[in-house]
Amino acid sequence: MSRVAGYQWTQVLGTAAGTTTVTASSAVLKKVYIPALLVGTVILYDSASGTSTKWITVPNETVDFPSMLDFNATFRNGIVAVKSAGTTDVTIVWDGG
Numbered sequence: 001m002s003r004v005a006g007y008q009w010t011q012v013l014g015t016a017a018g019t020t021t022v023t024a025s026s027a028v029l030k031k032v033y034i035p036a037l038l039v040g041t042v043i044l045y046d047s048a049s050g051t052s053t054k055w056i057t058v059p060n061e062t063v064d065f066p067s068m069l070d071f072n073a074t075f076r077n078g079i080v081a082v083k084s085a086g087t088t089d090v091t092i093v094w095d096g097g
Helices: none
Strands: 008-014 018-023 027-034 041-046 053-059 067-075 079-083 088-096
Touching: 008 018, 008 079, 018 088, 027 041, 027 053, 041 088, 053 067, 079 088
Parallel strands: none
Antiparallel strands: 008 088, 018 079, 027 067, 027 088, 041 053, 041 079
């Protein structure tokens, strides 16, 4: 796996739907870590509120083993994670903000 040291990270997990503001200012999304097979999705927005530009939907049922998705994508308005109902567990690794 790639190095994540030196970056900031936010974990989005649980069983209830909800919104997590990862950062409300410009940042670079580096990676999304999916540690296990669960049921649910996390939608990432280039926004400070989770109501603007939908960037990607990360289904937690993508893999049945730990996986790290590399992005290195600039989010100009912030990063917001909106979690669906279901059990999700993803870690968002980012820089800036």
